[in-house]
Amino acid sequence: MQHRFVPEKTILALSIAAVFAGGPALALAQDAAGAATVVVTGTRVANRTALDTASPVDIISADTLKTTGSTELNQALSVALPSLNFPRPALTDGTDTIRPATLRGMAPDQSLVLVNSKRRHASSLVNLNGSIGRGSAAVDLNTIPSAIVKNIEVLRDGAAAQYGSDAISGVVNVRLRTDRSGGEGTITYGAHVTEYDLLNAAPPAGATWAGPNSRKRTDGQTTTVSAWKGLPLGESGFITIAAEYKNQEHTERSGYDMRQQYAKVNGAYDPRELTINRFDAWYGDPEMQQKTVFVNAGDNITPDVKVYGWSSYQLRDARSAGYFRPPQDSRNVQSIYPDGFLPIIAPTVEDFSAAGGVSWSIGEWDMDTSLVYGQNGMNYDIKNTLNASIGPTSKTTFDAGGYSYNQLVYNLTGVRKFDVGGLASPLNVAVGTEARREGYALHAGEPDSWRNGGVILPSGVPAASGAQVFPGFRPANASNKSRTAIGVFVDVEANVTDKLLASAAVREEHYNDFGSNLSGKLSGRYDFTKNFALRGAVQNGFRAPSLQQQSFTSTSTNFINGVPYEITTFTPTDPVAVALGAKPLKAEKSTNYSFGAVMRFAPVSLTIDAYRINVRDRIVLSENLTSVAVRNYIVSQGFTGIGGGRFFINGVDTNTKGVDIVASMPWNAGAAGHFDFTLAGNFNRTEVTKVPTTAQLAALNPAPVLFGHVNVLTMEQGQPKSKITASANWKLAQWGVTARATRYGKVLSPNTPPVPDFELAAQTVVDLEARYALTRQMTLAFGADNLFDRYSETLPPALNTTSNTPFSNYTPFGNNGRFVYARASYSF
Structure with missing residues (x-):
């Protein structure tokens, strides 16, 4: 049953009206600790609190x-922060295993992730399939166990002048525990207990099988065991260790496959049509086993010298699926799989990081220097599959190769205060430099994973090459590239008067592969009273093209009218891509504007921040260019056997506008307990104002589209235009309850014309958790995420012709339904 909601503009208008009426408006809490919480993100001034900054900062404790069933950091952040979205696509190859998050509706790689204010390395994966974040390589926050997290600061403002590349939409700063004693162990177990509707296609003429109208499932059983422990290091130092083990079964939300599976026998349907399992796909979360350890340490060598460092390691083994290959499929060998097969993609992800640094004082200067290394590798095993071109002797498991990314960052920063006449506070000056070296390598799979074995099908057409669902990387795809970047910055901040805070930052960076960039930021805040302030900022920013976008390449063989053609994801500098109009990638450029208000009506605190982000020359992955006109043009340029492909290119301009409303209200109800009420909303619109073209492709007849309908609408309407979260935390003696409702605005699931686009209506998802402290050390919790088992609209058969995907990958809260869980925690 669908619910009716107040229109988004009405909600926004009522919220603003409540603010200026001075009434007790409720909005999202930035932290349970309230306004006294000190932040370090977006400012280099010591002791700046969350409600005293010139730019909006959320603090997630x-x-x-912990108050969700999911132990994934990305998922927990997405329910706590309306401006952050974490879609959960399926049947998207490696993206099933490393799913990217987005901030303010921008791309996943347009927000910067820090750990203890130091740049975190990105994943090696480039998202290539049709999902949010196509073409991006983002940081995987799920490599950080929640047990090591002290809090997370999210700067909802551009910050390229302060932190460098990627900080177009904002900054996520994970601050690690620094405990010398104590600890906690936690066991969480949960499963999806759900029922979903089906819209089945009509069976073939004369068929007697029919599918159900709904389906009940209990799956996705997940066990997570985690612990952290604080240990003393000397008289003043600490070592905090966290470890986590996660075992997750897959979820399966397939439809009932009405297709004919077997050849007819004497003109009649094969009896096996009535006995074969027609729920033949894995559409949902992957199977996963994950082991993580994280260590954070620090010590004061002298009163003026501190050393610090951290290290992490994670091993993630996953299994997800592709589309089911029916028994009669030309990509099947029936002597191997007489009932068809479901190919399995089984990546292994290995992630490592290590950091070390020293902070000290020289005269009036507070100095800090650090060296941070991180690497992420992903290798693909393809299982339960075959290479049809080899025939009955084909293997069923293949090593398809993989890739890795590494990053080494050196920082040196100095901060001091200068007494400047006429200012209400000392002038805080920060200067520094950052040098970064990045590497990206791609290695080939075994020959059988990509080669063509020469089998000819009965139709006379050669069989498809390579491992079904994921052909391996070829030796010609292998590469090992690196680059360096060095930047310098100056950041100043001061109270010009008792009421006016102003700050400015400028940063120049030089990359050895595409040149230099200069970024600047001006921000200010004026406190009219202790309870009301206005703040704003203007800045330009940039995002450097990632090495993954510059260097990733893969090739598959397609047979067109019996002729083999190589279809390739080309690097932008490949001669074929250059012939089609590709150019070396350059940085994306942005201009950011923000203006907001901070209000405190004790005990209520509330912020409203409007923003506009204009991005020029966004880097995107082109359409698949495989038309006859493209093939003929490639031949005319002297290339043979090339059937087309795709490549990364600059050229998309976008305009994003939005408003964030964030506030909180604690309430001590005496004998009834203590409440913390929170409410927040993000209202966001993106418009694509320019798409890329090349003169070479524009001259063809017909001219192929370089960046088309689906990709444009994915940017504009593929994420919710609004997201509103309301929650209440209650505590009384040993009891505690968290109730949360999240309303996701409507989303468009675009399709390639003439197939119509499909609109997903707004949905509200409710989460509920109850806790009881058996002792001062032992706490039990029981809860349900998506308590009322909400799904987006079921796709009609015309949009789900295989039955493998009954729901859209654009659903912002995933397609798994209700998750019921229990958690036991013991502190020591």
Whole structure:
């Protein structure tokens, strides 16, 4: 049953009206600790609190992250922060295993992730399939166990002048625990207990099988065991260790496959049509086993010298699926799979990081220097599959190769205060430099994973090459590239008067592969009273093209009218891509504007921040260019056997406008307990104002589209235009309850014309958790995420012709339904 909601503009208008009426408006809490919480993100001034900054900063506490059934950091953040979205696509190859998050409706790689204010390395995966974030390589926050997290600061403002590349939409700063004693162990177990509707296609003429109208499932059983422990290091130092083990079964939300599976026998349907399992796909979360350890340490060598460092390691083994290959499929060998087969993609992800640094004082200067290394590798095993071109002797498991990314960052920063006449506070000056070296390598799979074995099908057409669902990388795809970047910055901040805070930052960076960039930021805040302030900022920013976008390449063989053609994801500098109009990638450029208000009506605190982000020359992955006109043009340029492909290109301009409303209200109800009420909303619109073209492709007849309908609408309407979260935390003696409702605005699931686009209506998802402290150390919790088992609209058969995907990958809260869980925690 669908619910009716107040229109988004009405909600926004009522919220603003409540603010200026001075009434007790409720909005999202930035932290349970309230306004006294000190932030380090977006400012280099010591002791700046969350409600005293010139730019909006949300603080998500460790306790807040724990009040969900999911132990994934990305998922926990997405329910705590309306401006952050974490879609959960399926049947998208490696993206099933490393799913990217987005901030303010921008691309996943347009927000910067820090750990203890130091740049975190990105994943090696480039998202290539049709999902949010196509073409991006983002940081995988799920490599950080929640047990090591003290809190997370999210700067909802551009910050390229302060932190460098990627900080177009904002900054996520994970601050690690620094405990010398104590600890906690936690066991969480949960499963999806759900029922979903089906819209089945009509069976073939004369067929007697029919599918059900709904389906009940209990799956996705997940066990997570985690612990952290604080240990003393000397008289003043600490070592905090966290470890986590996660075992997750897959979820399966397939439809009932009405297709004919077997050849007819004497003109009649094969009896096996009535006995074969027609729920033949894995559409949902992957199977996963994950082991993580994280260590954070620090010590004061002298009163003026501190050393610090951290290290992490994670091993993730996953299994997800592709589309089911029916028994009669030309890509099947029936002597191997007489009932068809479901190919399995089984990546292994290995992630490592290590950091070390020293902070000290020289005269009036507070100095800090650090060296941070991180690497992420992903290798693909393809299972339960075959290479049809080899025939009955084909293997069923293949090593398809993989890729890795590494990053080494050196920082040196100095901060001091200068007494400047006429200012209400000392002038805080920060200067520094950052040098970065990045590497990206791609290695080939075994020959059988990509080669063509020469089998000819009965139709006379050669069989498809390579391992079904994921042909391996070829030796010609292998590469090992690196680059360096060095930047310098100056950041100043001061109270010009008792009421006016102003700050400015400028940063120049030089990359050895595409040149230099200069970024600047001006921000200010004026406190009219202790309870009301206005703040704003203007800045330009940039995002450097990633090495993954510059260097990733893959090739598959397609047979067109019996002729083999190589279809390739080309690097932008490949001669074929250059012939089609590709150019070396350059940086994306942005201009950011923000204006907001901070209000405190004790005990209510509330912020409203409007923003506009204009991005020029966004880097995107082109359409698949495989038309006859493209093939003929490639031949005319002297290339043979090339059937087309795709490549990364600059050229998309976008305009994003939005408003964030964030506030909180604690309430001590005496004998009834203590409440923390929170409410927040993000209202966001993106418009694509320019798409890329090349003169070479424009001259063809017909001219192929370089960046088309689906990709444009994915940017504009593929994420919710609004997201509103309301929650209440209650505590009384040993009891505690968290109730949360999240309303996701409507989303468009675009399709290639003439197939119509499909609109997903707004949905509200409710989460509920109850806790009881058996002792001062032992706490039990029981809860349900998506308590009322909400799904987006079921796709009609015309949009789900295989039955493998009954729901859209654009659903912002995933397609798994209700998750019921229990958690036991013991502190020591």
